[in-house]
Amino acid sequence: MKRSLVNLGYFIREAFTLLKLNGVSHLLSFVSIALAFFLLSLVVSTWWVSLQIIDTLQQEAEISVFISEDISQTDQEALTASITAIPGVMGVRMVSETEAFEQMAAILGEEAEVLTYFDENPFDAYLETSVDPSQAAVIYQELLLLSGVRHIRDNREVLHQIQSLTNLQRVLGLLFIAAAGTATLVVISHLIRQGVYQNRNQIHTLKLLGAPPSFIALPFLMVGLGLTLGGGLLATLFTRWALYLGYQQLAAPLPFIPLPPLTVLFRNTSLVILSLSLLLGIAGSAMGLKASRIQS
């Protein structure tokens, strides 16, 4: 280890010499790796956002209970009391037609103008029922049995659809990781083998002088790591830019989508991409060196 540190300058110089030896190949590989990691980071980011949305929606378990139009005030109060008595219900609040209209106007934001096209308020009054998310399914069934309830709406369907989308994204993400990983491994391993072949005379001399395999291999390992880590780094920079743009596009027109904080999303995605590039760099270089049989 101490000897490696003493020779660090030499290893870095050798790594640069190797990089220059096949400059164009290395540059193209670097760009390909960066592109693969960028696509991967986009898939990972959207997957992450979907998970975050599901998590947030699950925390905000609310059931909207629409009551029959011909129900009397007394029956409405009795119904409210019955709903409140159901275990797991944390609160019931009457939302008037006007309030429902205002809520939708707030959600639509700049697009709220569309509501002016209605001659009458198209929204019904309803009972906004806050529930324990873990008991939402049971409460939903019990509400259906109550008289005076016309229609029930909860976010389970939305959750289910997002969940399906997330599952698809997970599969896509894993496929992307496998594809980008395999491509990176093949590219790095091939470049290392090519480098070893082109430097075979120097390597042979070093072996005859008694250089240990680790001494010979380190510059090659640094080249592999440099390419993947550099590619990963470039990909995270592009990801930061893409996420920033994406948030600008999404957050303003769709303010009700519970997006995770941009900095947290970027930090987590970067961590995944850089860790992956580090692992793939080491693995690819090791594969290339093993195939080249750098031994005494």
Added chain:
Amino acid sequence: MITANDMTLTYNDGTEALRGINLKIQSGELVYITGPSGSGKTSLIKLLMGAEKPTAGQLQVLNLSLPQAGEKDLLQLRQQIGPVFQELKLIDGRSVLENVVLGMRFLEIPSQQWRSRASEALEKVRISHKMMSKAEHLSWGERQRVAIARAIARKPSLILADEPTGNLDHDNAVNILQLLDSLRNQDTSVIITTHATHLIDRQRTSQLIHISEGRIVPQ
């Protein structure tokens, strides 16, 4: 230091390079191995530096029994040897100084001594004025000297020089042989292969081994 008993080397393609070789070389000796081209001199040098293993018989170099040696043992053996290759094997694109230092980077030599040892060795072979020149910009004779400097800067127990006078004119060849002769001491043996027997100073030679068709021929 070196003993060989009935040693044979047959390459994978079936070529028998050496057979029935018996040797005994002590510490501090200057040994010449002579013979025509293709007689087996380079194969013997390869065996002595652990680049090949005998296919039969025994060979012991610097207390290491070659047929049984593992990769780690071979590595340690090579680190104790100062080789001067027939084709020199300098690294092009690197300076003379870097070529000499490269031979020490992985040895147990403190890094603070690398430059001083390299300068000293280059001084000894009278090429220190070209220390910063690229190896490929030197003449063959100068490259020869750098290769010797790389070997001696390591302060090895055994110097193995394979045809160090090849491609050199008479005066330069004599100078190189005298230089190699001067490197032997109590702890360092020098083994030189050459087919230029007329250049050998027999008075100063400990042993003269003549090889022909892979066998040692009595003189």
